[in-house]
Amino acid sequence: MQTFIRRVSRIFVFFNKLCLAGALICAMVFPVTANAQQQGGGQQGGGQQGGGQQGGGQQGGGQQGGGQQGGGTGSQAGGSGIVVDPQGVLRVLTMSDxxxxxxxxxxxxxxxxxxxxxxxxxxxxxxxxxxxxxxxxxxxxxxxxxxxxxxxxxxxxxxxxxxxxxxxxxxxxxxxxxxxxxxxxxxxxxxxxxxxxxxxxxxxxxxxxxxFPPGQPSDTLVGCSIDPTQEGLASMQAYLQRIGTV
Structure with missing residues (x-):
């Protein structure tokens, strides 16, 4: 039982570090998103949030689910690119001409x-x-x-x-x-x-x-498998052992 608890603890430590690493990567890759959301002067995302009428039933020019929030065709990041919304969803935004x-x-x-x-x-x-x-x-x-x-x-x-x-x-x-x-x-x-x-x-x-070559009419599914190499498995085990001692 103690061995099982130690393994579970190592797994939790591993995923905590993995989440922390992911947060750091997002902070480095997507710094422009936060800067592009101008919240001064009543503007957010290259336009006025809901045209200045958030309480009037209009938010993002009536378009929020379509990946656009603010100013009709203006994107939330103020142009083409990517943005992470408050729900953590990554969207690709473009301005069409x-x-x-x-x-x-x-x-x-x-x-x-x-x-x-x-x-x-x-x-x-x-x-x-x-x-x-x-x-x-x-x-x-x-x-x-x-x-x-x-x-x-x-x-x-x-x-x-x-x-x-x-x-x-x-x-x-x-x-x-x-x-x-x-x-x-x-x-x-x-x-x-x-x-x-x-x-x-x-x-x-x-x-x-x-x-689907001739002679195999029973084939109805196309798929693939991701098979790790022995070297990769050994490296993963070594990494898990290292983080387990931290």
Whole structure:
């Protein structure tokens, strides 16, 4: 029993130190959050809290749950970045500029091939042609163009058409689904201009084909395991022994 109590005490000491370390990291990483919340002169987060009417049922321009508190489109940290609210929730805040977004979207669309600049309810991609384009790019040493890595702007794969081979034509598998022009968001992710849905990535399609190979129809789950190494386990035990003697 005494051995069990000592182990529990060590665990509590470890987690107390871990929480303290986390608090110190947050204090070093997010110092700007507290400074950016200007509480002098009736302003908080780059704007007036609730437009100066906190008691009138308005707080944060009527938008607090959307990650915005104060001054309509102004963010609580006074600009783009991150903020930790009083409940300890970390949010990513951005200030959108509709005019700048339109210019950026128009520029992105103009760089796409003409046949990909319009929305399509059902765009089709032949895997045979896709494989041929990949082979040509690899053999020539060129980077894959965006229309290939983004699968021509597909936002979903709704249908898979299988065309059997004939005497004069090889068989083909065709993926089909809604598609639209795409643009990179502030995090570098490709999303549809209209729906803002992420585009289907070539690398995700390849990963899915590798995970679910032919002959294994029972596979219905994709997962991974995090397996510590023996060196890592030994280091962890040594660390626990050190903090247990403090």
């Amino acid at each position: 509709s005019k700048l977004n339109r210019i950026r979207q128009q520029s992105s669309v103009e760089q796409l091939p003409r046949n990909l600049r319009r929305h399509s309810k059902l765009r089709k991609i032949a895997l045979g042609r896709l494989e041929a384009n990949l082979t040509n790019a690899l053999e020539s040493g060129n980077e894959l163009p965006d229309e290939i890595t983004n699968l021509a702007g597909l936002t979903q794969i709704r249908y898979v058409f299988v065309y059997p081979a004939t005497s004069d034509k090889p068989g083909e598998i065709v993926l089909a689904g809604p598609a639209e022009p795409w643009v990179e968001d502030s995090f570098g992710r490709s999303i549809g201009i209209k729906s803002e849905a992420p585009t289907v990535q070539l690398e995700d399609l390849v990963a899915a084909l590798r995970v």
